[in-house]
Amino acid sequence: MLSGNALKLIALISMTIDHIGVVMFPGNQIFRAVGRLALPIFAYMIAEGCRYTHSRPRYILTVFLVGVFCQAVYLLAERSVEQCILITFTFSILIICSFDLASKDKRYIPVMLCLIVFAYFIAEKLPSLLPSTDFSIDYGFFGIMLAPLIYIGTNRPSRLVLTAVGLVFVALVRTPDQWLSLLSLPLLALYNGKRGFKMPKYFFYAYYPLHLGIIYIINFIIS
DSSP: OBOHHHHHHHHHHHHHHHHHHHHHOTTOHHHHHHGGGHHHHHHHHHHHHHHHOSOHHHHHHHHHHHHHHHHHHHHHHHOOOEEOHHHHHHHHHHHHHHHHHHHHOGGGHHHHHHHHHHHHIIIIIHHHHOTTSOOEETTHHHHHHHHHHHHTOSSHHHHHHHHHHHHHHHHHTSOGGGGGGGGGHHHHHTBOSSOOSOOOTTHHHHHHHHHHHHHHHHHHHHO
């Protein structure tokens, strides 16, 4: 069985290999293939985080602020405005929160629907309105909706099924190697529902911008 922290470490390793491939070996698809495990594991853990966090406002703010910091790294290193996965997950968490509000009070259903429509516009329509930039939301609208889809599962089997459904939709609109993300399902099936071994509180948040910065620095030195 795998704890939540063990799964996150697997996702971090997968993501790091993927980013090394993107920055340093852009023609090597093996790096990208290994990186396909990261999205489903992180999305599953985002759904779990929303389920168990003691403070959703702090959870959203932390993910968003780290995402903004990473965007600064992208902008400085590559002059890119392509939005990182943490911005994707910020939308995911907001939609999950709106879903919970709508579940408790039907008056919030329009709020939830408006937020979903807004996320769709930002992810799928806004890039075409900014043709002179590389603006995009990582994994697009279906990437945003993956964690909320997992969240609505009422038990572990239903969450795994919903994860698979969400990954199929993501793969249908992405490159062919995205189908490899389905290989994450056996790992997620081993999740024991526990946090597991202790890690520094903000390790996973700090790792994202730090590893990007290190990769860019190494690439700058060797190139």
